[in-house]
Amino acid sequence: MQPRHTYAVGDIHGHLDLLRGVHDLIDKDMARYGAGKVVHVGDLVDRGPDSRGVVGYLRQGLAQGQDWIVLKSNHDRLFTMFMDDPKASDPGLRPEYSWLHPKIGGSETLESYGVPNAADRPVAKVHADALERVPQEDLDFLASRPAWHRVDGVIFVHAGVRPGLPIAEQAENDLLWIRKGFLDHADPFEALIVHGHTAINAPTHYGNRVNIDSSAAYGGPLSAIVIEGADVFHLTIKGRVPLRPESQ
Template sequence: MTETGIHYLDARGPDGMRLYAIGDVHGRHDLLAAMHRRIESELEYAPGSDWRIIHLGDYVDRGPDSRSVIDFLIETRKRDPRNIMLAGNHDIGMLEFLAEAEPDGLFMNYGGVQTAQSYGVDLLRDGHWYGRAQAIARGHMALVKAVPRSHVDFLQSLTFSATFGDFFFCHAGIRPGVPLDRQNRQDLIWIRDAFHDHPGLFSKVIVHGHTPVPEAEVKANRVNVDTLAWKSGTLSALAVNGGDKRILAMQGKAL
């Protein structure tokens, strides 16, 4: 520990607790299930350890099977609440679209069409350039009917951050200069440049996703595990066991 913060190399998880932080899933149920099998296999060899699996948000949009991702996460958390699910901007965007059919919002412009397809709904059916808004309005009504109440409840239940040991977990990052317990929710799911460009250490190492990188990015003050899983076929996670820190990468088919 320095006077100004904690360096990744010095950061530790809580004694006796293994931490796993999984990056943006974006509808890749296949990779998420495979990552959980990998983690469960590791935990079988550490029966005396407590653990937390922290999912960093963006479960929906872009990839092929958002519905199955949410089903999986609901069941996983029900089976053991040590599975923690944080909110991503795309998850909040889905909630916002279900509440109001915004034709030019995040959901429609960045992968919501694929999310709707996983629920059996074509948002743009019979929609031409002059009738797009009407088609979206019809699709919106169909999607509201198709999305189970349990999925809406799940999205509404998502928290925005978690802290364990020397690590702070969130979807996008934090606003430098603002205490961790006073961060704005919009920053936690949307921030990029002001966070990425900050040269100093924070009071904890920030573990996040949101901004795709070719491979997990480990910096002195942060770790980014968004490796564009929906397209690249690589879902990444940070594993922490005391002072030991590793990147896990689950490989699958690229789209």
């Protein structure tokens, strides 16, 4: 039997404590309404204090049979690209930045793996230290994540979609990085799009999409929503709060 509802968790950015708290809310909701799939829209790593803990928590949960989906994101791909080749450049990243730039947060990720001061040392030395300390299973896990997931009339993705293209034809770079052309698109997509990537204050329903990145990377909360049929709810300590469409 298919679950009647699906949960989605926003951009985590190395905040294991917030992730555990959100899963506690989901567990309480499931105890009341029944089991459901949980989709995490990516950005497991960077900026926060415990990226390694977040990756391990989700990787182990899936290995134990949890009904979870963990999607690929731009930050997670930046991590694996650096580990493969520290000179590689992600096409979605502005050329003046690298993964170790303070605004991107790769240094904090490596710190959680025991590689200190990554932004202040020669890249070759940092990379050599990272190869010794970052478990290959974590990198394999991140690299193998799907870029999107669909449940009936809802598509879950990290950043968004290119309007006019079916989800199966979308380029991964758009799914992980897109803003322009997606955020300002007012017409319906092929399904309701649930995404993160663009930090806002609280989960917001725009009619054709729902943004659930509530700025955990910048000191905000980590948010979860639950979708049941055509209804969307913000999951809070007080339970489900209806999330109704707002105008663009």
